[in-house]
Every structure is written in C-alpha cells, then in structure tokens.
Amino acid sequence: MMTQNQTASPTQFYTWQKYRCAYAVHQPINATPTGIPLLLIHPIGVGLSRQFWRRFCDKWYEQQQQNLIYNPDLLGCGESDQPHIAYTPKDWAEQLTYFLKTIVQKPVIVIAQGALFAVAIELVKKEPNLVAGLVLASPPAWPLITKELPKWQPKLIWNLLDSPLGNIFYRYARREKFLRDFSTKQLFDAAEDVDSEWLNTLRAGAQNTASRYAVFSFLAGFWLQDYSHAIANINKPTLVVLGEHISSIAKEGKKLESDAWLSDYLTALPQSRGIKIPGRNVLPYESTAEFVKAISPFINEFS
Structure with a gap:
C-alpha cells in the first residue's frame, strides 16, 4: 500500500548476464529527491x-526523508528470473x-537484512567506490558469520533439497500455518505482529515453486564462510541495528x-x-x- 508521501515506479527490468532482473525505485511525492540513494x-x-x-519505504517518506530508494529483487526471488541454480553471495x-x-551510477548506502550481510560484504569487496556506507539490520551472530563450512557440505545439502522430496517440503513450507508458526517462533518478537499482510505477501511470493532454488541455496549454507577478515577490511561507516530480543x-x-x-x-568493524x-x-518490518x-x-x- 502506497502512502501519500511516497511513490514507487512500476516494476522495471534490466538484463544481467542472460537473466531478467526486477527492481523498483521509490521517491518522495511532491518533492525532489535529495541526499544519498539507498540500496535495499x-x-x-x-x-x-x-x-x-514495503513498510520501510512508506515509513521513510512519512518521516519526511527524501532519498531515492532502489529496491531490487535478487535473482531467484520476486519478479526476477528464477533459474534452477545454486546461488551464492558472490552471485547476488x-x-x-x-x-x-x-542503473544507479552513483554511491549508495546499502541496507542489508539479516544474513544477506554476506552479500553486502561481497558487494563492498567488488565495488567499494559505489558503497558509501552500510546499515546492517539484525546481522547473524558472530559465531555464524565467521563459520566456515567444508566445501562439500553445502553441495551435499543442496543435492538433498534439490529433489522431489525438497519440492514436497517447499510446498508444505509455503502453507499459512507453517509460515505463521515459523515467523512467530523464529522471526517476530510479538505473535500479533505476524499479520495477514506479512503472511499474504509470503504466500504470494512462494506461488512460483521455482522460488525454492534461492531458499534451498540459503538453507544449504552456500553463504556460510569465515567472513572475519573481510569484515575487518570494510572501511566504510557502518551502523549495526539489533532488536532488543534478537535471537539466532x-x-x-x-x-x-x-x-x-x-x-x-x-569490535570487528573498523x-x-x-x-x-x-x-x-x-x-524493518x-x-x-x-x-x-x-x-x-x-x-x-x-x-
């Protein structure tokens, strides 16, 4: 739902490699965008x-902020193509x-949610001049973001998930009861905040079963490696935002x-x-x- 304070362009697309990738650009209504752009x-x-x-973008402009917000769908998610591949943080x-x-062609503040900090780390390594700073919302516990899996392990788990049994599991996992129970037990602080907007968005996003490949890549642990050295080399202003009741x-x-x-x-971030x-x-939700x-x-x- 859009508020009177902001507007989003219709879904736009670009081609990366051979894939069609989706994004939206949000901006304040009746005002010229100012400040540094945000990349979500x-x-x-x-x-x-x-x-x-969506809620973050609405609230950002309600508070009279005027930054452009670039909001892309990662490959395998949303309206971007969803090829049958195992995704890594380096791919994203x-x-x-x-x-x-x-598309953006100027430095941004990157705002990364949860374990997708791993993607932000790789992004800073690849293109430091286009990342002016970072906001980390609920990054993984330090023992997890510095955990190195043997290379064979994610491949083995991926192969187990990328099977008819995995397909059945994904169809089960997109049921409302599963989504509600998981969100209540693992994500939200208050059960009443697991509302119909959240559940309907997840159910709609999971309708295409090809969306399971990105989820299986995450569950397989392709993002798990020892990032301690890379984090120590992030010489960018960084804000870490944690929930008072954050959990792993x-x-x-x-x-x-x-x-x-x-x-x-x-201690780790310079x-x-x-x-x-x-x-x-x-x-953010x-x-x-x-x-x-x-x-x-x-x-x-x-x-």
Whole structure:
C-alpha cells in the first residue's frame, strides 16, 4: 500500500548476464529527491522478495526523508528470473554490482537484512567506490558469520533439497500455518505482529515453486564462510541495528545476548556504531518506525 508521501515506479527490468532482473525505485511525492540513494537488500526465505521493504519505504517518506530508494529483487526471488541454480553471495553481489554500475551510477548506502550481510560484504569487496556506507539490520551472530563450512557440505545439502522430496517440503513450507508458526517462533518478537499482510505477501511470493532454488541455496549454507577478515577490511561507516530480543535461528549464537552480539560487530568493524531497538529479527518490518528513527541520523550524515 502506497502512502501519500511516497511513490514507487512500476516494476522495471534490466538484463544481467542472460537473466531478467526486477527492481523498483521509490521517491518522495511532491518533492525532489535529495541526499544519498539507498540500496535495499532483502532477506532470503519462503516467499521473501523486495516486498519485504514495503513498510520501510512508506515509513521513510512519512518521516519526511527524501532519498531515492532502489529496491531490487535478487535473482531467484520476486519478479526476477528464477533459474534452477545454486546461488551464492558472490552471485547476488555480482548482480548488484551490475545494477549499481548501470542503473544507479552513483554511491549508495546499502541496507542489508539479516544474513544477506554476506552479500553486502561481497558487494563492498567488488565495488567499494559505489558503497558509501552500510546499515546492517539484525546481522547473524558472530559465531555464524565467521563459520566456515567444508566445501562439500553445502553441495551435499543442496543435492538433498534439490529433489522431489525438497519440492514436497517447499510446498508444505509455503502453507499459512507453517509460515505463521515459523515467523512467530523464529522471526517476530510479538505473535500479533505476524499479520495477514506479512503472511499474504509470503504466500504470494512462494506461488512460483521455482522460488525454492534461492531458499534451498540459503538453507544449504552456500553463504556460510569465515567472513572475519573481510569484515575487518570494510572501511566504510557502518551502523549495526539489533532488536532488543534478537535471537539466532542456528545453534551458533543461541545463548548470545544482544549486548554481546552487538559488541562483537563493533569490535570487528573498523568504522562502526550500533543501536538496539524494540523487536527481534525482522526490524524493518516488525519495528518499522523505530528502525527508521534509528537509521535516519546516520544516513543524513551523508547528505
């Protein structure tokens, strides 16, 4: 739903390699865009796509912010092509590198949700001159973002998921009861925030069963590697935003409190600051107003 404070262009497309990739550009209505553009990186999961950021975009302009917002669908998600391949953070970073060079053509603030921080890391490595700064919403616990899997393991898990049994599992996982239960247990701080808008968006996003390949790639762990050295080399201003009740879906970080979670990142990132806000793991959606309030001062410093 659009508010009177902002507008999004119709879905636009570009070709990266041989694939058709989708994106939208949001801008304030009745105002000239100002400030540094934002590039949003949505999470990966059943039915997830750039629609994850819809509430954030609405609230951003309600608060009189005027930055252009570039909101792409990663390959395998949303309205982008969904080829039958195993995706890695490097693949998505290459897609976004092309997007920045050909569509945006200027430096941006990257806002990455959850474990898609791995894509932001690869993006900074590939195109540091086009990333002015980063906002990390609920990045993975430090023991997880620095966990190196044996190379054979993600391939084995992928092969198990990329099967008729995996197809059956995905069809089960896109049922409303599963989506509600998972969101309540693992993502949201309050059960009542797992609303019909959230569930309907996920169900619609998962209608095309080819969307399972991106999800299976994530579940297989192609994004799991030791990023500690790469993170230490991110010489960009970085804001880490955590929910007061952040939790880890994986066993790594299960017992980690939010203060220690935040401290790990502030110690590792060369130019970082951090803030905690109410919520758990999907702050741009469940705590939208608080998230916008938390990141606005940081982003306005780049204007």
